[in-house]
Amino acid sequence: MNKKERIISGKTALGIELGSTRIKGVLIDLQGNVLGVGIHDWENSLIDNIWTYSLEEIHTGIQNCYASLKKAVQDTYGVTLQTVGSIGISAMMHGYMALDRDGNQLAPFQTWRNTNTQKAADELTELFDFNIPLRWTAAHLYQRILDGEEHTARLDYVSTLSAYIHRKLTGKRVIGIGDAAGMFPIDSDTCDYDATMLEKFNKLLEPYGFSWKAEEIFPKVLVAGEDAGALTPEGAAFLDVSGELKAGIPLCPPEGDAGTGMTATNSVAPRTGNVSAGTSTFAMIVLEKKLGRVYREIDMVTTPAGFPCAMSHANNGTSDLNAWVGLFGEFAELMGIKAAPGELFEKLYTESLKGDPICGGLLAYGYYSGENITMLNEGRLAFLRTPESRFSLANFMRVHLYTSLGAVKLGLDILMEDEKVKVERIMGHGGFFKTRGVGQRYLAAAVNAPVTVMDTASEGGAWGIALLAAYLIDRKPGEKLEEYLENRIFTGLSGETVMPDAKDTAGFQIFMERYKTGLSVEKAAIEAMNW
Known part of the structure; x- marks a missing residue:
């Protein structure tokens, strides 16, 4: 059966991921x-000090993404896409989507990028003896309650974007x-919200007299492969505004971008790990046992199959780096040179390889927003150098690439050095790895x-959620997700593994010492720059 026949017969799976800067199908x-592949580019907005996307942006964005994919299929195969075998939806983890009984939005959607939940996160962490990061849905919900927001009394459904x-x-x-593990702590034994913590949370809320309990307004937790419903006629009309998509297509459980990243890199079994580097950067290490104590820098989440997983999540990744590349693009255009964005990234990333292992003594912070790992609730963009620094294009690019990994490296050090977590392989994916070998x-x-980067790495989480959708309809009886990926998907795929260079490793360590010391400058910038 050729590709066209597979599409016509529905021997396919569709994955759509709503990322921070791009919706991809x-x-x-x-x-x-x-x-x-279908793509719709978008950007979050800072409105009333809240990082958000409007419902209109969310709805039109996913519709435009599907239309882009549908056109690509039509142009390539001469086929009008009317059905697929299964569908999976993924999106940025965490955040706060609040609806009333009629499905109406009650408050602005708050993304993972928001750090306006410090009090709630601190109280819940102490109550549960379990780290509740600022961006988790539970922290957002409780902060809205602490702030006396009227809508909390009318809540019927609280969820993530996916x-x-x-x-x-x-x-x-x-x-x-x-994705549920980014809402509320999960008990990996029951594969559900932790019952003891739910009881504590509900008791904490008793004085407010709400008519709801947390488990009643949270979505039901499912593991990979479980039935998550089918596309309704209304859902089909919502996704494909042309009306040509047929209802009845099964959907896999919706996942967050961390889970799809693990799936896309075959990192769902213990002793495997991956680093997803893009607008945000996070490292996921699948554990053999629980950590020795609670760390505010480390999230405890799960794989899509329910294995416990330690997550070092940095809110800030390549946003500032992307902005600098855009500036260089403007300069090129000013000089009469037309350079495609992909070419700019490739040339500038590659140029960084000529830089010093210690970046010529330069230092940068790409903190567009607050950073939970370094305990800063606001962000300022900073580039620093001394008169003795070796200021070259190569060193400039190298320091901005280094700093995209800076915060996540602090969390990884806790896992590798303090907890002695064992990892047999690290996989990389996301736009940070698109330029080969940099x-x-x-x-x-x-x-x-x-570090291994597969040839499929550029497809990212959208490919990962498509694999979870395929697993739903094509797994063998009793076949575990890790077995399905290892034996049925990744056996025929190729990738490239890079071994650490001693000089680079030593240079990165020096950079990190300066990164930690320089955080006092970042803190001062937050205090001083309030305009």
């Missing part, structure tokens, strides 16, 4: 091969366990371990 066959879209498509109030080399230096 990937259509695959049941062997994981990419058949078509679970919200999934409900629009299926009518089901469900969520994948990986970001991968710097990550290898940061973790002082081999």
